[in-house]
Amino acid sequence: MTSRPNLDTAIIGAGIAGLACARVLHEAGLPVTLLEKARGAGGRMSSRRLPDAVVDLGAQFFSVRDPAFGRQVEAWRQAGCASRWPESLWSAEAAGWQRHRDDRERFIGSPRMSAVTRHLAEGLTIIADTRIEHLEGNAGRWWLVDQHGERHGPFAQVVISAPTPQAHALVAAHDASLAAACEAVIQRPCWAAWALFDEPLPTLPGVDDDWQAVRLSPGHGSSPLRFVTRNHRKPGRADQGESLSLLAHLDWSEARLEDSPETAAEALFDAFQRALPGGLALPEPRELGAHRWRYAQPDVFAGGEPVNLDYRRSASGLALCGDGWRGPRVEDAWLSGHHLGEALLADAS
Numbered sequence: 218m219t220s221r222p223n224l225d226t227a228i229i230g231a232g233i234a235g236l237a238c239a240r241v242l243h244e245a246g247l248p249v250t251l252l253e254k255a256r257g258a259g260g261r262m263s264s265r266r267l268p269d270a271v272v273d274l275g276a277q278f279f280s281v282r283d284p285a286f287g288r289q290v291e292a293w294r295q296a297g298c299a300s301r302w303p304e305s306l307w308s309a310e311a312a313g314w315q316r317h318r319d320d321r322e323r324f325i326g327s328p329r330m331s332a333v334t335r336h337l338a339e340g341l342t343i344i345a346d347t348r349i350e351h352l353e354g355n356a357g358r359w360w361l362v363d364q365h366g367e368r369h370g371p372f373a374q375v376v377i378s379a380p381t382p383q384a385h386a387l388v389a390a391h392d393a394s395l396a397a398a399c400e401a402v403i404q405r406p407c408w409a410a411w412a413l414f415d416e417p418l419p420t421l422p423g424v425d426d427d428w429q430a431v432r433l434s435p436g437h438g439s440s441p442l443r444f445v446t447r448n449h450r451k452p453g454r455a456d457q458g459e460s461l462s463l464l465a466h467l468d469w470s471e472a473r474l475e476d477s478p479e480t481a482a483e484a485l486f487d488a489f490q491r492a493l494p495g496g497l498a499l500p501e502p503r504e505l506g507a508h509r510w511r512y513a514q515p516d517v518f519a520g521g522e523p524v525n526l527d528y529r530r531s532a533s534g535l536a537l538c539g540d541g542w543r544g545p546r547v548e549d550a551w552l553s554g555h556h557l558g559e560a561l562l563a564d565a566s
């Protein structure tokens with residue numbers, strides 16, 4: 218008797234794109250299994266627990282351009298896992314700090330960025346701590362082999378939501394066209410540092426005490442910093458001590474890719490110190506650290522593809538989604554995963 222392939226879909230990566238794809242299938246009653254190399258879901262929307270604070274290490278906020286994502290964000294707000302933020306956004310220019318005003322609404326996961334992905338993950342089957350190292354099989358019958366050599370499957374189709382260089386490593390042996398598409402997307406690196414303090418930051422001259430986040434323009438004293446946020450000024454974290462997330466410019470991160478985390482953290486902290494108005498001194502941080510995102514944000518997109526196609530598929534049952542197929546934001550990643558989920562669902566019905 219020939220064994221029938223099971224109809225499950227495997228999704229490699231439980232960042233927001235993989236989760237968005239999984240939710241479409243799960244809510245339609247189709248079996249789906251996520252496999253994630255980290256301890257939990259979140260990917261580049263993850264947060265880090267420090268002794269007295271939670272700091273966001275990847276995305277600091279998200280904004281809405283597409284109506285479907287707008288409806289999803291509204292649902293997250295209703296569910297209590299997302300809030301408007303920041304209310305007090307500043308920009309550091311050569312002339313000083315200015316309050317930044319525009320019409321764009323921005324949101325954050327509450328009480329931490331990863332609350333959004335945690336909410337999306339509810340009820341889904343996620344196999345964590347599982348790095349898929351290669352795929353075996355072909356059309357309609359795929360096995361996923363993890364870092365321990367364990368085989369997961371068979372699956373009828375495999376969605377890869379990992380950043381494009383990591384997706385490339387998985388598809389290269391199986392599909393030249395998907396591999397070429399991955400090669401055309403560059404994911405640039407970003408250093409993200411954090412600083413935890415025992416005392417509140419001093420009042421900054423000319424800056425309202427309620428400041429929550431500041432953008433630093435690339436020209437601001439050649440600063441390596443692009444964005445700094447105050448974690449205890451984010452929704453649901455008022456009981457925490459003062460802590461900062463300090464994000465580097467991508468160019469600087471690329472040039473300092475092989476620095477140690479200590480060196481990168483000190484450079485970003487010093488840069489913030491220099492960017493303070495009035496030459497003010499910051500208190501000594503109790504804890505200073507940095508995380509290197511080797512594949513932080515996509516920069517170059519493949520040309521010649523059909524307009525509005527923000528995922529890729531092959532006839533053999535492989536599919537790719539994630540921010541690399543659409544744009545460098547949380548919204549892009551969610552839309553890519555959601556649209557791929559809808560396409561897979563349409564095939565199944």
Ligand SMILES: Cc1cc2nc3c(=O)[nH]c(=O)nc-3n(C[C@H](O)[C@H](O)[C@H](O)COP(=O)(O)OP(=O)(O)OC[C@H]3O[C@@H](n4cnc5c(N)ncnc54)[C@H](O)[C@@H]3O)c2cc1C
Pocket residue numbers: 229230231232233234235252253254255258259260261262274275276277278279280347348349350378379380383407408409464510512513514538539540541544545546547548550
């Ligand atoms: C420092 C930083 C700041 C940012 N700031 C913003 C911002 O302010 N606003 C905004 O909108 N966007 C921001 N972004 C971008 C945003 O975070 C991403 O676009 C989005 O989160 C990408 O989601 P994704 O699901 O496509 O990828 P990911 O979140 O990277 O998810 C992919 C998942 O795949 C897993 N994975 C990879 N390889 C394997 C494997 N072989 N086996 C199993 N699992 C695997 C990874 O662990 C990860 O969980 C920022 C990103 C970074 C890094």
